[in-house]
Amino acid sequence: MYKLVLLRHGESEWNRENRFTGWKDVDLSEKGLKEAKAAGEMLASEGYTFDAAYTSVLKRAIRTLWITLDEMDLMWIPVTRSWRLNERHYGALQGLNKAETAEKYGDEQVFIWRRSYTTPPPALAEDDERSPAFDRRYKDLKPEEIPLTECLKDTVARFLPIWDDEIAPAIKSGKRILIAAHGNSIRALVKNLDNISDDEISQVNIPTGVPLVYELDENLRPIRHYYLGNQEEIQKAMSAVANQGKSKTN
Numbered sequence: 001m002y003k004l005v006l007l008r009h010g011e012s013e014w015n016r017e018n019r020f021t022g023w024k025d026v027d028l029s030e031k032g033l034k035e036a037k038a039a040g041e042m043l044a045s046e047g048y049t050f051d052a053a054y055t056s057v058l059k060r061a062i063r064t065l066w067i068t069l070d071e072m073d074l075m076w077i078p079v080t081r082s083w084r085l086n087e088r089h090y091g092a093l094q095g096l097n098k099a100e101t102a103e104k105y106g107d108e109q110v111f112i113w114r115r116s117y118t119t120p121p122p123a124l125a126e127d128d129e130r131s132p133a134f135d136r137r138y139k140d141l142k143p144e145e146i147p148l149t150e151c152l153k154d155t156v157a158r159f160l161p162i163w164d165d166e167i168a169p170a171i172k173s174g175k176r177i178l179i180a181a182h183g184n185s186i187r188a189l190v191k192n193l194d195n196i197s198d199d200e201i202s203q204v205n206i207p208t209g210v211p212l213v214y215e216l217d218e219n220l221r222p223i224r225h226y227y228l229g230n231q232e233e234i235q236k237a238m239s240a241v242a243n244q245g246k247s248k249t250n
C-alpha cells in the first residue's frame with residue numbers, strides 16, 4: 001500500500017478577498033501562513049515523512065510547501081516545481097470578486113464558470129498583459145500549451161503528463177510523495193484517481209491547508225482517502241469554498 005499526501009496551499013491574499021485567482025501569483029495571507037505551519041505540525045505529529053515533493057510555479061503553493069517541510073525538518077528533500085500543477089487558469093475572471101461577479105451574472109453562471117468540467121470562463125485576449133505568454137517562467141512552454149483560460153478538463157489534460165511520467169512512477173518506486181498545489185489542480189488529480197464523473201466533480205471542493213491522504217494499491221487505485229484534522233471544521237471549510245461564488249443578496 002502506498003500513501004500520497006495532497007495539500008492545497010494555505011489561504012492566499014486573494015482567497016481572503018474572495019477574488020478569482022488562477023495563474024495570478026499572489027502570496028499567502030497571515031491565516032494562510034498559519035495554516036501551512038499547522039499542516040506541517042500535524043503531518044509530523046501523525047508520523048508522516050516524505051522522500052520528494054511536487055508543487056506548482058506559484059508562490060502560494062511553493063511557500064506552503066516550504067513552511068510544511070520546514071515544520072517537518074524536511075527542507076532537504078528534492079522538490080519539483082512545474083506549471084502543470086498550477087491552479088486552473090481563470091481567464092478574464094482573474095482579479096474579479098466572486099460574490100460581485102455572481103451578483104452581476106447570476107449564481108448559476110458563476111457556478112458554471114467555477115465548477116463546470118467542460119465550459120471555460122471567458123478567455124484573456126492574446127495581447128492582454130496578464131497572458132502567461134509574457135511571463136518569463138513560462139518561456140519553455142509550447143505556444144499551444146499557454147492557456148488564456150481553462151476548464152477543469154483542460155487542467156486535467158495538462159496535469160496528467162507529469163502524473164504519468166514522473167509522480168506515479170516515483171510512488172511506485174516506493175517514494176513517499178507530498179504534492180502542494182491548488183484547489184482545482186488537486187480536483188483534477190482527485191477526479192482522475194477516484195474516477196469521478198464530469199458531473200459529480202462539480203460538487204468536490206478542497207479546503208485550504210488541510211492534508212488529504214490517499215492510500216493507493218499497487219496499481220495506484222485508491223483504497224481510501226481522508227483529511228487530517230478536525231472533521232467538522234473541514235466540512236465547514238469545504239462548504240465555505242462552495243459558497244464563495246454565491247451572491248450575497250440571495
Ligand SMILES: O=C(O)[C@@H](CO)OP(=O)(O)O
Pocket residue numbers: 015019020021022023087088090098114183184241244245
Ligand atoms: O480563484 C481560484 O483560482 C480558485 C481557487 O482559489 O477558486 P475556485 O474555488 O473559485 O475555483
